[in-house]
Amino acid sequence: xPMEKLEITVISGKGGVGKTTVSSSLLYLFHNRMKVxxxxxxxxxxxxxxxxxxEVAEKKPLFLSSRAKIREELCSSCGxxxxxxxxxxxEMGEKPMVIEYMCDGCSVCEKACPLNAVxxxxxxxxxxxxxxxxxxxxxxxxxxxxxxxxxxxxVNEVRRKAFEIYKEVGGDVILTDGAPGxxxxxxxxxxATEYAVIVTEPTPEALQGADRILEITRHFRIPSGIIINKYxxxxxxxxxxxxxxxxxxxxxxxxxxxxxxxxxxxxARPVVExxxxxxxxxxxxSIFDELVEVLDIG
Amino acid sequence: xxxxxxxxxxxxKGGAGKSTIAVNLAALLSDIGYRVLLVDADVDNPxxxxxxxxxxxxxxxxxxxTPAIDxxxxxxxxxxxxICPTHALLGKKGNVPLFFEDSCLGCSLCAEIxxxxxxxxxxxxxxxxxxxxxxKIKMISAAIRPGEARSPLIxxxxxxxxxxxxxxxxxxxxxxxxxxxxxxxxxxLRLADHALIVTEPTPLGLNTMKLSLKAIEKLNMSFDIVxxxxxxxxxxxxxxxxxxxxxxxxxFRIPYDEEIIxxxxxxxxxxxxxxxxxxxxxxxxxxxxxxx
Numbered sequence: 001x002p003m004e005k006l007e008i009t010v011i012s013g014k015g016g017v018g019k020t021t022v023s024s025s026l027l028y029l030f031h032n033r034m035k036v037x038x039x040x041x042x043x044x045x046x047x048x049x050x051x052x053x054x055e056v057a058e059k060k061p062l063f064l065s066s067r068a069k070i071r072e073e074l075c076s077s078c079g080x081x082x083x084x085x086x087x088x089x090x091e092m093g094e095k096p097m098v099i100e101y102m103c104d105g106c107s108v109c110e111k112a113c114p115l116n117a118v119x120x121x122x123x124x125x126x127x128x129x130x131x132x133x134x135x136x137x138x139x140x141x142x143x144x145x146x147x148x149x150x151x152x153x154x155v156n157e158v159r160r161k162a163f164e165i166y167k168e169v170g171g172d173v174i175l176t177d178g179a180p181g182x183x184x185x186x187x188x189x190x191x192a193t194e195y196a197v198i199v200t201e202p203t204p205e206a207l208q209g210a211d212r213i214l215e216i217t218r219h220f221r222i223p224s225g226i227i228i229n230k231y232x233x234x235x236x237x238x239x240x241x242x243x244x245x246x247x248x249x250x251x252x253x254x255x256x257x258x259x260x261x262x263x264x265x266x267x268a269r270p271v272v273e274x275x276x277x278x279x280x281x282x283x284x285x286s287i288f289d290e291l292v293e294v295l296d297i298g
Numbered sequence: 299x300x301x302x303x304x305x306x307x308x309x310x311k312g313g314a315g316k317s318t319i320a321v322n323l324a325a326l327l328s329d330i331g332y333r334v335l336l337v338d339a340d341v342d343n344p345x346x347x348x349x350x351x352x353x354x355x356x357x358x359x360x361x362x363x364t365p366a367i368d369x370x371x372x373x374x375x376x377x378x379x380x381i382c383p384t385h386a387l388l389g390k391k392g393n394v395p396l397f398f399e400d401s402c403l404g405c406s407l408c409a410e411i412x413x414x415x416x417x418x419x420x421x422x423x424x425x426x427x428x429x430x431x432x433x434k435i436k437m438i439s440a441a442i443r444p445g446e447a448r449s450p451l452i453x454x455x456x457x458x459x460x461x462x463x464x465x466x467x468x469x470x471x472x473x474x475x476x477x478x479x480x481x482x483x484x485x486x487l488r489l490a491d492h493a494l495i496v497t498e499p500t501p502l503g504l505n506t507m508k509l510s511l512k513a514i515e516k517l518n519m520s521f522d523i524v525x526x527x528x529x530x531x532x533x534x535x536x537x538x539x540x541x542x543x544x545x546x547x548x549x550f551r552i553p554y555d556e557e558i559i560x561x562x563x564x565x566x567x568x569x570x571x572x573x574x575x576x577x578x579x580x581x582x583x584x585x586x587x588x589x590x
Contacts, residue, residue: 012312013342013343014312014313014345015311015312015313015477016312016313020502044477044479044480045477045478045479045505045509047506084405084407086362086403086454087451087481088454101484102481104450104481106383106384106405107383108383108407110383111381111383111407112407144479146479146484146513146516151480152447179478180313180342180477181340181342181343181476181477181478182343182444183341183442183447183482185480186342187445187446187447202563203559203563204345204565205317205343205345205348205349205562208343208345209345212342212343215445216445219444219445233559234560234562234563259531262530262532263532265500265501265532266499266501266531266532266533266534
């Protein structure tokens with residue numbers, strides 16, 4: 001049965017476990033089989049474009065945020081704005097001062113000010129970038145301004161644009177590379193996605209991150225599968241596998257620790273392209289087959 | 299605060315080694331007799347306590363005040379709907395408004411404006427504060443509740459927790475931040491007077507290091523660079539070093555070592571079991587903290 005959309009979001013909880021390695025390789029493999037659209041939802045520190053390279057077709061600033069500005073001529077320095085600010089972004093000296101990179105633009109201060117001395121000024125919190133990878137498939141990415149944290153909104157914009165292109169080109173799958181952590185941009189990356197690929201590695205720290213992601217995917221009822229990257233890097237693997245089995249989590253596959261991965265990243269190429277016969281590439285190819293089967297899109 | 303050396307360990311890229319470095323600096327300082335306050339400000343994934351093999355305790359719940367509307371008092375005037383900054387209250391004139399908890403910032407403006415005093419204080423837990431001790435290290439951290447999107451509020455609560463602590467009990471402060479450059483990172487960086495930017499020798503590491511440098515510039519902080527897994531062949535180490543040298547930053551190189559992973563798995567800081575790595579951390583202490 002045709003679905004309106006098929007989006008796979010690659011996510012990890014803990015950073016640095018191999019999200020982009022997995023995403024870039026899966027994109028390469030999907031591209032060889034079907035029509036794929038790439039979306040980089042790590043809007044804080046996007047990196048997918050570094051591996052896939054991007055020919056930018058469109059770059060536009062997004063006015064998704066606003067910032068508080070205090071009109072000094074109206075301000076009586078009563079301090080209500082500083083006291084009320086949920087983000088600690090207003091410091092009270094002789095006059096209140098907005099710390100720009102901490103302001104969320106939530107407008108609590110504007111609404112709390114008894115003298116209407118606060119106004120909200122819109123500004124570009126990031127850029128939306130649309131282009132084509134050197135393989136020819138479309139990619140949507142973004143770049144958040146430093147210190148901004150409406151990243152959830154920017155993630156939504158990236159995904160909306162990717163979906164638009166997906167419909168335009170009659171795509172088969174959108175693959176979204178998520179952000180590290182479990183906060184706002186991650187929740188925005190996962191909401192209404194069809195499948196979550198959770199990348200982890202055998203350490204207690206990475207397991208905690210994966211577990212926190214699993215809590216979210218269960219909460220939103222998103223089906224998910226786990227990839228254990230660098231599985232032979234430590235003796236923690238057995239414990240980790242048992243933990244996932246007890247939870248009833250599906251393990252899609254495991255990737256060995258393999259310096260071909262570092263070498264491929266340094267050459268800005270997906271490992272399945274750069275070293276197709278390496279242990280890591282072979283493992284990712286078999287994970288891809290498993291994923292295609294799980295999603296029934298062969 | 300001036301006498302204290304508060305150093306933030308930060309970096310754009312996830313998994314570059316921020317926690318490993320923060321925890322090992324704290325452990326080494328503690329081992330040579332310094333009293334350390336370790337602030338684990340990675341509010342999405344605070345796991346320094348695991349690296350330290352430390353038992354953490356719950357030190358408080360992070361709760362925001364949410365509106366609880368008394369239906370018998372509400373006349374549907376919609377003053378609360380009008381004032382709510384995030385549209386967490388919605389409704390039709392004459393009806394009791396609907397409340398969407400996920401959008402609420404807990405500002406209480408709705409309760410304050412309600413002419414009929416129909417809005418009582420409800421509570422919503424969005425995270426947890428923790429603390430713990432290990433040797434001469436005291437650790438504090440905050441964790442967001444999975445499914446919650448309000449990381450900046452969690453960071454803000456951790457900053458408040460930090461401010462309540464008597465800093466005279468400590469000789470050094472280490473702050474471990476989230477990856478990236480968003481608001482929770484900036485809140486954590488503001489607690490420090492020097493930053494160590496952790497990166498790795500890959501194009502991704504170089505790219506995200508530049509983003510961290512932009513953030514540091516905004517804060518006008520001094521900084522140094524730590525290249526983790528510096529000896530992994532990649533051809534990028536030189537580019538990072540060149541960039542750092544241009545900005546006058548010192549560079550510290552931590553070699554790749556399987557024992558770092560073993561240490562993370564076993565909850566024992568690697569400086570306590572590997573002399574080669576320990577020497578690099580001693581160098582950082584000498585240069586950054588002026589400790590011999």
